[in-house]
Amino acid sequence: MYYFSVILLSAGVTPNFIMEKNQLDDIDIQILKLLQQNAELTNKEIATRLHKSVATIHERIRQLKESGYITKIVALLDRKKINRKLIAFSHVLLHDHAAATLSTFEKEVAKFPEVMECFQMTGTFDFILRVATSDMDTYHTFYRKLAALPNISTVQSFFVLSETKSETAYPL
Known part of the structure; x- marks a missing residue:
């Protein structure tokens, strides 16, 4: 896949999984929506829901992290159960x-x-x-x-x- 990307880039064509100028396409937005609802989803589960390959999802999530759209993945705690009432x-x-x-x-x-x-x-x-x-x-x-x-x-x-x-x- 990386070799293919290099060939496309050298020919002046940008594959759709590489974000340009901080613009998100529909697939990136769908990935972000899914992860905001449940960050425990696996790449395979996301790929199945979006009808994409696991490799594509993996690469897009890597790019979303690298470009700063995903800053960290955390567990949201019930504040009352940890005595922050x-x-x-x-x-x-x-x-x-x-x-x-x-x-x-x-x-x-x-x-x-x-x-x-x-x-x-x-x-x-x-x-x-x-x-x-x-x-x-x-x-x-x-x-x-x-x-x-x-x-x-x-x-x-x-x-x-x-x-x-x-x-x-x-x-x-």
């Missing part, structure tokens, strides 16, 4: 917005295991953190450490009462 969204306002201040905050907040996501935002607050803890006491301990970071002006937290939708698959 309390979810908070903490809005953080910094005293100043110098590049060094922002960078320092980002490095420090990345050290907190309770912080699941950190987003720099526009609007009233500079960052929004999604925080997972076991209970309010644990959150309070986290909050005190967060508020003690340099250049923190305000931390305002909102606690999740119920989860209506939680999706990990991006629409394609």
Whole structure:
């Protein structure tokens, strides 16, 4: 297959399984949709569903990883079973917005295991953190450490009462 690809490329023809300029074709999109729903699917199972060869699926998944479309494959855990029952969204306002201040905050907040996501935002607050803890006491301990970071002006937290939708698959 590699020899065939080299011949096609040298003739100026690009085989359809090689992504050009970060563009996905229908098969790539179907593969990504399947893997977002169940990353445990084997290449053979994907090939059967898409009516393609196992080698084609293997090569396409390799290309999707290599080009950065698939960044990692993980297990999604039930947060309640691992005692992360309390979810908070903490809005953080910094005293100043110098590049060094922002960078320092980002490095420090990345050290907190309770912080699941950190987003720099526009609007009233500079960052929004999604925080997972076991209970309010644990959150309070986290909050005190967060508020003690340099250049923190305000931390305002909102606690999740119920989860209506939680999706990990991006629409394609």
